Amino acid sequence: MDEPKFGRVFKVLFVGDSKAGKTTFLMRYCDSTFTSRFVPTVGIDFKVKILDRYIYDEKIKLQLWDTAGQECYLRITTAYFLGAKGFVLMFDLTSQDSFQSVRKWMTLISDLTSNNPKVILVGNKSDLTESRVITKEQGMDLAQSLGIEYFETSVKDDTKVTEAVDKLVTLICSATTKPTEVPITTMFRPPENSSMQLLDYDRQMAELRNRRKSKEIFHQGTIVFVGCACAILFCAYYFK
Ligand code: GDP
Ligand code: MG
Numbered sequence: 001m002d003e004p005k006f007g008r009v010f011k012v013l014f015v016g017d018s019k020a021g022k023t024t025f026l027m028r029y030c031d032s033t034f035t036s037r038f039v040p041t042v043g044i045d046f047k048v049k050i051l052d053r054y055i056y057d058e059k060i061k062l063q064l065w066d067t068a069g070q071e072c073y074l075r076i077t078t079a080y081f082l083g084a085k086g087f088v089l090m091f092d093l094t095s096q097d098s099f100q101s102v103r104k105w106m107t108l109i110s111d112l113t114s115n116n117p118k119v120i121l122v123g124n125k126s127d128l129t130e131s132r133v134i135t136k137e138q139g140m141d142l143a144q145s146l147g148i149e150y151f152e153t154s155v156k157d158d159t160k161v162t163e164a165v166d167k168l169v170t171l172i173c174s175a176t177t178k179p180t181e182v183p184i185t186t187m188f189r190p191p192e193n194s195s196m197q198l199l200d201y202d203r204q205m206a207e208l209r210n211r212r213k214s215k216e217i218f219h220q221g222t223i224v225f226v227g228c229a230c231a232i233l234f235c236a237y238y239f240k
Contacts, residue, residue: 010060011084041066118175121149126157
């Protein structure tokens, strides 16, 4: 199948406590594999998945960022929040602690982003029915109180993995406007608290200033040229 040259890239971050299953989820989703080995994620890592879905005739490309859940990596992890269109907030259905951390992660997301990203809550390891400590109702209640959708997945059994990501993509798509639909008056206005957008804004304003300066130089040059031509004509006429 021909790959289109351009695609719409959606940055999606996987967050949640360590051992919730984020890395394994990504391996299942992107490479259809599962490992029972736990290899702690160091800092941050990402995978790209090209979907068979389009938005405004552009193929959707997912940039899926796997983050480390440990406190010691929090500064690195949260630095990547900016510009994310979606978050998969994951907890382990067999761990009370990881469930209790969900609100902390949600607060971090709302504090560190300004573009109103879409978030879904995922309770993982639903295959471990014996050791499960969080009920479906508890998960649903928490998601409802946070105003987000809830999924229970088993990366091991490949249950609801693709469905969860598909739903997140649908939510992101519904909040994505056509590039040409952005009103010209808001094009140069950066959202509040966004240093990356501010840099972009500064660059665009500098470009505008440069363009205006070039125009002024051109006009001044034209005036000098016309003035000189008139002076030459006057001298030629006067001293002939
Ligand atoms: P992360 O720290 O959130 O990235 O967690 P990992 O993806 O490294 O997973 C932690 C452990 O949980 C690993 O040993 C995985 O094999 C295991 N695991 C992940 N998902 C599942 C699942 O759905 N069911 C079961 N039984 N184990 C899982
Ligand atoms: Mg990991």
